[in-house]
Amino acid sequence: MTQAVGEAPAAAPRRRMSVSAVAPFLALALICALGALANPRFLSFDNLTNVLARSTFIATIAVGQTLVITGGGLDLSVGAMAAFISGLTILFLNSGLIDNMPLLIVSAMVLALAVGALCGLFNGLTTTIGKIEPFIVTLGTMGIFRSLLTWLAQGGSITIRNTDVRAAYRQVYFGDLFGVPYPVLLILGVAVAGAFILYATAYGRHVRAVGSNEDVARYSGISVARVRTITYVLQGLCVALAVIVYVPRLSSASAATGLGWELTAITAVVVGGTRLKGGVGHIWGTIAGALILEVIGNIMLLSNLVSEYLIGAVQGAIIIIAMLAQRGMSASR
Amino acid sequence: MKRILVSLAVFGLMVGAAQAQVSKTMAVSVPTADHGWTGGVVFHAMEEAKALEKKYPGLKVIVKTSPDPAAQADALEDLSTQGIDALVVLPHDPNVLTDPIRKVKNKGTFVTVVDRIADDRSIYDLYVGGDNPGLGASAAQFFKKALPNGGDIVVIRGLPIPIDKMRVDAFNDGIKGAKINVIDSQFGNWSRDDAFKVMQDFLTKHPKIDAVWCQDDDMAIGVFEAIAQAKRTDIKFVVAGAGAKDAVKRVMDGDPMMPVDVLYSPSMVAVAMDVTALGLEEGIPVRGDYILKATLITKDNAKDFYFKDSPF
Numbered sequence: 001m002t003q004a005v006g007e008a009p010a011a012a013p014r015r016r017m018s019v020s021a022v023a024p025f026l027a028l029a030l031i032c033a034l035g036a037l038a039n040p041r042f043l044s045f046d047n048l049t050n051v052l053a054r055s056t057f058i059a060t061i062a063v064g065q066t067l068v069i070t071g072g073g074l075d076l077s078v079g080a081m082a083a084f085i086s087g088l089t090i091l092f093l094n095s096g097l098i099d100n101m102p103l104l105i106v107s108a109m110v111l112a113l114a115v116g117a118l119c120g121l122f123n124g125l126t127t128t129i130g131k132i133e134p135f136i137v138t139l140g141t142m143g144i145f146r147s148l149l150t151w152l153a154q155g156g157s158i159t160i161r162n163t164d165v166r167a168a169y170r171q172v173y174f175g176d177l178f179g180v181p182y183p184v185l186l187i188l189g190v191a192v193a194g195a196f197i198l199y200a201t202a203y204g205r206h207v208r209a210v211g212s213n214e215d216v217a218r219y220s221g222i223s224v225a226r227v228r229t230i231t232y233v234l235q236g237l238c239v240a241l242a243v244i245v246y247v248p249r250l251s252s253a254s255a256a257t258g259l260g261w262e263l264t265a266i267t268a269v270v271v272g273g274t275r276l277k278g279g280v281g282h283i284w285g286t287i288a289g290a291l292i293l294e295v296i297g298n299i300m301l302l303s304n305l306v307s308e309y310l311i312g313a314v315q316g317a318i319i320i321i322a323m324l325a326q327r328g329m330s331a332s333r
Numbered sequence: 334m335k336r337i338l339v340s341l342a343v344f345g346l347m348v349g350a351a352q353a354q355v356s357k358t359m360a361v362s363v364p365t366a367d368h369g370w371t372g373g374v375v376f377h378a379m380e381e382a383k384a385l386e387k388k389y390p391g392l393k394v395i396v397k398t399s400p401d402p403a404a405q406a407d408a409l410e411d412l413s414t415q416g417i418d419a420l421v422v423l424p425h426d427p428n429v430l431t432d433p434i435r436k437v438k439n440k441g442t443f444v445t446v447v448d449r450i451a452d453d454r455s456i457y458d459l460y461v462g463g464d465n466p467g468l469g470a471s472a473a474q475f476f477k478k479a480l481p482n483g484g485d486i487v488v489i490r491g492l493p494i495p496i497d498k499m500r501v502d503a504f505n506d507g508i509k510g511a512k513i514n515v516i517d518s519q520f521g522n523w524s525r526d527d528a529f530k531v532m533q534d535f536l537t538k539h540p541k542i543d544a545v546w547c548q549d550d551d552m553a554i555g556v557f558e559a560i561a562q563a564k565r566t567d568i569k570f571v572v573a574g575a576g577a578k579d580a581v582k583r584v585m586d587g588d589p590m591m592p593v594d595v596l597y598s599p600s601m602v603a604v605a606m607d608v609t610a611l612g613l614e615e616g617i618p619v620r621g622d623y624i625l626k627a628t629l630i631t632k633d634n635a636k637d638f639y640f641k642d643s644p645f
Binding site for chain 2: 039041042044046047050054150153154156157159174249250252254255256257259297298301302308309311
């Protein structure tokens with residue numbers, strides 16, 4: 001029974017899914033082609049790695065958001081959570097509790113993951129056990145996390161004080177493995193893990209089942225509360241991973257950290273083909289979505305076509321056109 | 334007779350009590366600490382509130398922060414309903430908040446506007462602000478001196494609000510006549526993350542950049558990180574502004590990449606509160622416009638502007 005319920009929503013759209021799964025990548029390719037026309041430097045190795053590395057935060061968070069949304073939830077607290085975890089991580093790095101530098105940095109990363117998981121757990125339990133709309137719960141925690149950071153920073157910013165720690169940790173964002181920056185490797189890792197969880201495990205099937213029809217899932221013996229709560233914990237972990245590469249970039253966190261990330265992440269998820277209603281999730285589409293958003297911004301800056309006052313309008317228009325094109329491609333099949 | 338005496342006594346007591354409590358209330362409405370500079374504003378407002386309450390025992394100071402213009406409009410209404418004698422307001426967007434501020438003023442409240450001035454100047458009694466055109470002009474002056482043979486520069490602007498325009502217009506006026514070309518200009522929203530992105534893209538787009546004007550010390554952090562990553566050596570210097578302690582420290586230490594900084598201190602909110610309190614408590618006529626100079630901070634005078642304990 002569980003099997004049947006889990007397969008049902010996935011089996012029917014599978015044939016169409018192959019198109020809708022490719023569509024975001026086609027849109028991305030099209031936008032990149034436009035970028036190359038606008039400025040040949042767009043395709044330079046440095047620019048592409050810059051853009052990929054910059055998209056890490058949103059891409060990583062959006063993978064978690066894909067799981068949450070597929071399971072029928074929503075998490076608006078991710079940007080504020082990122083700011084809060086960044087602040088705590090930097091305070092820990094400044095605390096001087098551990099002398100050994102590599103150990104200090106690794107402990108800070110572990111701390112970030114633990115705090116992220118706890119924040120996610122809190123969101124999850126309040127939504128499921130408390131039976132409150134996720135929109136409201138995470139809107140509440142969004143305010144809580146952001147205020148906590150502002151309080152920790154006393155209204156200013158929190159910066160890594162020790163220059164040696166700063167220099168060593170900096171490599172996590174700016175360093176690379178065989179020319180591939182670490183942040184890009186992180187996107188790949190998180191996407192592979194997310195896709196594995198969502199498509200290849202029983203838990204992933206349960207997430208989709210819960211998202212497409214909560215009652216049917218419950219009658220077939222799935223613990224809806226447990227499945228949903230875990231999606232929020234995974235989201236928290238994704239936010240923590242984003243923080244781990246965000247902190248070394250500018251070595252500081254302030255009230256502006258992560259501002260608006262929740263909407264950008266949700267946009268990436270939707271542009272990637274995931275339904276906001278839940279039940280169907282596209283991890284790789286989400287990655288394409290996050291890249292599309294970052295690439296559009298990059299192209300706007302590199303081209304001289306658009307006035308600095310109109311960038312927002314053109315970005316919005318391109319997103320809508322990309323979505324319409326995707327819809328067109330899916331329908332023509 | 335006795336009754337009259339008693340009621341007179343009671344009346345006297347009441348008057349006495351009322352006189353002892355000529356308490357006055359000053360409300361301070363500022364934006365939430367959404368970037369370093371506003372963080373400094375909140376810090377200085379809180380500190381000054383404590384200091385003023387100590388100095389004037391009858392004075393109550395309420396500091397209220399708001400995340401956006403709409404929330405600030407609501408906050409102004411709420412504060413006004415509580416009954417206040419003076420309002421010190423640093424508006425998110427002065428033109429948007431013109432009417433809400435006018436409403437407070439029409440109730441007879443003394444209004445002090447800080448930093449961001451509206452087109453309509455009838456809405457305040459007192460204005461305390463930094464010299465925004467001066468900030469642009471000071472920076473332009475330095476560019477002319479530092480690049481005597483001209484050069485290609487990029488500009489990273491703040492948010493699209495009036496003070497940003499005042500700064501940029503004055504800067505463009507200031508460099509007129511010199512062979513300095515602004516080869517690109519974009520908004521960085523006074524955010525270090527956005528400034529990092531914008532600078533990365535500027536570096537990709539332009540093979541040669543002589544100098545950067547980025548208006549704000551917070552944004553300079555993102556700019557420096559982007560330059561370091563690109564390992565570019567063509568950029569001779571970056572001029573920012575505000576007088577954040579880390580930036581002043583760099584100037585003081587003689588960093589060639591940050592030779593100067595332009596003062597635009599968030600402590601102006603404290604000046605505004607102080608002057609307002611003078612008018613309120615001591616009856617000194619303080620109405621008028623107070624413009625704090627956009628001093629050029631150089632290696633020689635940097636120590637006068639370095640506040641180690643400030644969060645900003």
